[in-house]
Amino acid sequence: MNKAQAGKWRKTRQMGKAKYVMYYGVVTWGLLLTFLFTAVEWFSQQSFNGSWFTIRLVVFSIVGFFIANFRWDANERTFLTKDAE
Template sequence: MSKMTAEQAKKWGKRRMMGKSKYVMFYGVVTWGIILAALFTGMEWMTQQTFTTSWLYIRLVVFGILGFFIANFRWDARERMFHSQSR
């Protein structure tokens, strides 16, 4: 397991103050969900010159769930690195 640099630890120290649930919602569900749904909808538009609204909703849900897991794993990994830094 790698350790954080002092700069990374300082940045994570500020970010972790929002709490795990807000971090996962913002950086996972909202950020990953919206960005990936927009990206795939844009690809659909570029390749087919149309997009289906129902697919947009499905993408938002699926990528929101994916983002939840990504952010949750990132939180846990950064917490482990942060705590190993302080030892």
């Protein structure tokens, strides 16, 4: 992690882990993947199924939670290692 990345992470970590995971994981990944897969369904089948949309939203939000959680932990380890040097 270079100085610019460390500075950016220093700002980002001020929001706290819970807020980071909710914003970057649940909301961002969950909505992005839900809309992406729904668009693929629409363009390939010319149909929209509301129950599949709901299932996608729940599943991809859970996936996003884990992705953001792992990213937070990895960035913290890298930041604290860099900070210790």
